[in-house]
Amino acid sequence: MTDSHCTPVQQLSAHLDGELSPAARVALEAHLGGCPDCRARLAALRSVGEALRRRFEAQADAADFTGFTEGVLARLRPHRPPLGERLQVAFSEWRTHRPAVLWGGVGLAAAAVLAVLAVAPLVPDVAGEAGHPSLQAVSTDETAHVAPVVLKTEGGDAIIWLVDHPDRPSLSLGSDASVPDVPPPPAPRPKGGEL
Amino acid sequence: MPTDDLTLVRRARSGDQRAFGLLVERYQKKVYAVALGMVKDAEEARDVAQEAFVKVHRYLDHFKGDSSFYTWLYRITTNTCIDVLRRRGSSSAESVEYDDSVQMDLGEANLGALGSQLETNPARTALRRELGEKLEEALAQLPEKHRAILLLRELEGMSYEDLAQTLDIPKGTVMSRLFHARAKVQRLLADYLADAPSPPGKGKGGPGSE
Numbered sequence: 273m274t275d276s277h278c279t280p281v282q283q284l285s286a287h288l289d290g291e292l293s294p295a296a297r298v299a300l301e302a303h304l305g306g307c308p309d310c311r312a313r314l315a316a317l318r319s320v321g322e323a324l325r326r327r328f329e330a331q332a333d334a335a336d337f338t339g340f341t342e343g344v345l346a347r348l349r350p351h352r353p354p355l356g357e358r359l360q361v362a363f364s365e366w367r368t369h370r371p372a373v374l375w376g377g378v379g380l381a382a383a384a385v386l387a388v389l390a391v392a393p394l395v396p397d398v399a400g401e402a403g404h405p406s407l408q409a410v411s412t413d414e415t416a417h418v419a420p421v422v423l424k425t426e427g428g429d430a431i432i433w434l435v436d437h438p439d440r441p442s443l444s445l446g447s448d449a450s451v452p453d454v455p456p457p458p459a460p461r462p463k464g465g466e467l
Numbered sequence: 468m469p470t471d472d473l474t475l476v477r478r479a480r481s482g483d484q485r486a487f488g489l490l491v492e493r494y495q496k497k498v499y500a501v502a503l504g505m506v507k508d509a510e511e512a513r514d515v516a517q518e519a520f521v522k523v524h525r526y527l528d529h530f531k532g533d534s535s536f537y538t539w540l541y542r543i544t545t546n547t548c549i550d551v552l553r554r555r556g557s558s559s560a561e562s563v564e565y566d567d568s569v570q571m572d573l574g575e576a577n578l579g580a581l582g583s584q585l586e587t588n589p590a591r592t593a594l595r596r597e598l599g600e601k602l603e604e605a606l607a608q609l610p611e612k613h614r615a616i617l618l619l620r621e622l623e624g625m626s627y628e629d630l631a632q633t634l635d636i637p638k639g640t641v642m643s644r645l646f647h648a649r650a651k652v653q654r655l656l657a658d659y660l661a662d663a664p665s666p667p668g669k670g671k672g673g674p675g676s677e
Contacts, residue, residue: 281646281650282642282643282646285642285645285646285649286642286646289620289626289627289645291626291627291642316653317649317653320602320621320649320652320653320656321620321621323598323599323602324504324602324606324617324618324621324622325621325622326599327504327599327602327603328500328501328503328504328618328622329500329622331500331503331509332496332497332499332500332503333496335496335499335509335513337492337495337496337499340491340495340513340516340517341488341491341492341495343517344491344517344520344521344524345484345487345488347517347518347521348521348524348525
């Protein structure tokens with residue numbers, strides 16, 4: 273450092289931030305009292321911070337944060353209601369609307385839908401013995417991933433449950449709405465990534 | 468219900484989205500301001516700020532509570548901004564730390580009058596606006612780590628202690644990095660001031676006068 277200035281600028285910088293020791297601060301303040309050059313240099317340092325605050329805080333104050341939190345929440349992993357709830361919703365929608373195909377409400381993958389379409393022609397008169405299946409009870413394996421699809425076949429209504437398991441895909445068909453007899457082993461839960 | 472940071476973090480960790488939303492609202496403006504200083508573009512700053520909160524949520528389980536939530540949040544914010552800048556390809560290869568023998572005198576001499584100039588110049592409103600723009604340009608020329616520490620100190624008023632924790636550097640490094648960032652901004656502004664035309668019709672104006 274040259275000696276044309278009495279106070280090193282590092283010290284002025286630390287003083288600006290209030291990070292000098294009490295003794296150093298007192299000494300510097302005494303010096304500043306008698307040194308216009310150092311006062312001007314300190315003022316110059318201060319003006320940089322003031323300009324930054326004026327620039328960016330003003331813009332932040334003027335910014336519109338409407339929808340900001342919602343935007344954050346929307347980017348989080350989407351919340352899936354529990355399985356029992358999804359099945360009940362699907363069934364009640366079927367009861368109400370009797371759509372030809374019911375999908376989307378329970379988050380079906382395209383692959384699951386294709387599997388159903390492939391299977392349907394193989395099923396003989398499944399719903400022949402009962403007129404309209406009624407839901408007695410829903411018992412679920414909470415760890416299974418089940419995507420029910422309701423298709424209206426020529427012979428009558430049929431409810432086909434698809435059990436989606438990554439290792440052992442299996443299809444079970446039923447003429448009523450009960451869950452298949454042998455639930456598959458639970459799919460492994462995905463682990464979060466490392467920080 | 469107490470709403471200090473740690474309580475909200477605990478509740479957010481156990482799935483309380485409303486508590487997490489309160490944390491977002493508490494810090495959104497400040498995080499945005501820092502992001503704006505880092506990446507410059509308002510749209511991108513908003514996106515980066517949201518992304519920072521998404522990461523906070525994702526890594527809530529990793530937050531050990533041994534640092535304050537505040538410094539942890541800003542660490543994530545700063546790193547997210549730096550990632551964006553690097554992807555943009557605008558990161559500077561310049562070395563971040565200098566040794567103490569760096570000469571500051573020339574820039575300082577030109578800047579010595581900056582403070583008083585702003586006070587006494589009749590055209591100071593226009594000067595201030597222009598200074599703000601030049602400041603943004605100067606900031607954009609800083610290496611990201613200098614930009615970050617300057618913004619966190621000046622916009623957030625972060626203590627050296629908190630800066631050390633946020634940036635994961637020793638306190639001594641905080642002090643020198645900050646001083647070098649300020650000195651560099653001053654040097655860049657000094658160049659601007661040296662070229663700035665004097666306001667019309669007035670005797671004052673221009674660096675070094677009076």
